Amino acid sequence: MSELLGWMVNHGHLTPAMVVEDLAARLLHTGIKGNRLYVCDQYPGTQGLVAYFLIMDDASTPRQFVKFVPPEIGEQGDADLATANGYRDAAGNSLSLEQYLLMESEG
Amino acid sequence: MLVPVDQVPEGETTEHLDFVIGHSETGHHHVLESIDPFEVTEADEELYFRLWEEGMLVQKKEADRHKNLVVPAGIYKRYTDTEYLPAGDETQMGPVISMVAD
Numbered sequence: 001m002s003e004l005l006g007w008m009v010n011h012g013h014l015t016p017a018m019v020v021e022d023l024a025a026r027l028l029h030t031g032i033k034g035n036r037l038y039v040c041d042q043y044p045g046t047q048g049l050v051a052y053f054l055i056m057d058d059a060s061t062p063r064q065f066v067k068f069v070p071p072e073i074g075e076q077g078d079a080d081l082a083t084a085n086g087y088r089d090a091a092g093n094s095l096s097l098e099q100y101l102l103m104e105s106e107g
Numbered sequence: 108m109l110v111p112v113d114q115v116p117e118g119e120t121t122e123h124l125d126f127v128i129g130h131s132e133t134g135h136h137h138v139l140e141s142i143d144p145f146e147v148t149e150a151d152e153e154l155y156f157r158l159w160e161e162g163m164l165v166q167k168k169e170a171d172r173h174k175n176l177v178v179p180a181g182i183y184k185r186y187t188d189t190e191y192l193p194a195g196d197e198t199q200m201g202p203v204i205s206m207v208a209d
Contacts, residue, residue: 049193067191068191068192068193087108087186087188087189088186089186090151091151091152095110099110102111103108103110
């Protein structure tokens with residue numbers, strides 16, 4: 001479901017605001033760069049799965065993106081940390097929070 | 108994503124005027140371009156880029172594409188955006204973490 005949800009948001013069929021409402025999500029944290037971390041306490045179609053997701057503004061267009069986050073990262077409640085963690089090198093190491101905050105733009 | 112780093116490790120180095128940074132299943136690749144040659148080094152499956160002059164990150168898409176991003180001269184390491192699916196998919200139990208192409 002989340003893959004379809006992400007596709008629909010990223011292709012303009014759903015707005016992030018609709019996703020937040022549909023999932024009854026609540027805002028946890030707004031990062032320094034504006035990314036917003038939300039939590040859904042009861043992810044639809046699951047037995048009590050708590051799901052975390054980011055709403056991210058595209059750097060160069062008016063578009064917004066929804067991106068789900070692993071729970072061990074989301075429960076730390078930091079949108080910037082969650083964003084940084086989403087970027088990995090070939091070995092699977094994530095971008096550090098410090099590296100992410102130092103970057104001027106995300107390309 | 109290109110992340111500034113201090114140095115390039117030992118590896119196989121080639122010279123380019125353009126290089127696909129991120130592949131897209133739909134063909135909307137992200138390409139690093141420069142009018143001046145830049146070096147690409149592969150070390151332990153990681154990719155590093157050394158630009159002697161400014162480059163440009165371009166999305167190869169006809170419409171609704173990202174604005175071109177200037178990449179200043181410097182050394183960079185490539186990081187890839189990952190995708191997490193909280194409910195998994197039909198064939199796998201639990202969360203799925205995969206590398207997204209675009």
